[in-house]
Structures are given as structure tokens and as C-alpha cells.
Amino acid sequence: MRRTRSLRESLLSIVLGMEAAVIFFAALVVFGLHVLAPLPALLGGGIALVVLVALAGLQRWTWAVYAGAVAQLGLILLGILTPAMYVVGAVFAALWIYCFVRSRQIERRRPPAESE
Secondary structure (H helix, E strand, C coil), rough: CCCCCEEEEEHHHHHHHHHHHHHHHHHHHHHHHHCHHHHHHHHHHHHHHHHHHHHHHHHCCCCHHHHHHHHHHHHHHHHCCHHHHHHHHHHHHHHHHHHHHHHHHHHHCCCCCCCC
């Protein structure tokens, strides 16, 4: 039988998945605007994308939640390369915090799961 995912795990995984898509496009922008050489732009974007997708699948563990929070800082720091990423990173950080806090509030209000 498949394990039931918590609301926190689901929401934070969704945020990280959306961030992975944003990283893909950010890497293309950095490459296209010649901010970095092609290899570091695309390789760095690819590595970040893989890390975010992996973290999205690992959100059941506390350490992965903290690593996802650090990833928010990494997204904001991409503003050094492309200033628009400061705004995008801040929006995703706010979304991350909102999903984390709201999921905890909702899970506290839920009745305990019934045993089978």
C-alpha cells in the first residue's frame, strides 16, 4: 500500500517543481543574454534543476524541507546574474513560507487519521 503524503510534503513539492521550471528558463535567459559562457550557464542550470526535482521528491524528511528553504535563497541570489530573478526569487520564497505555515495550520486542525 502506498504511503499517504502530508499536505506540507505535497505543497512544498509543488513549489519546488515550479521552481525547477523557472530555473530551466532562467538558465536559457542567462545563456541567451550571454551573461555567462554557455557551459556554466547550461550546466549550472541543469544541476540546479536536478537538485530541485530531487528535493521535491524528498520533502517527507525534515532535512529536505530545510534544504528547500536554502534553495529559496539560491533562487534569490540568481538576481546577481539577472536582476529580475530577485523578484522571482522573492515571490517563490514568499510562496514557500506561505505553503509551509498554512499546511501546518491545516494539519493541526485535521482530526487524527483513523486506523484501519
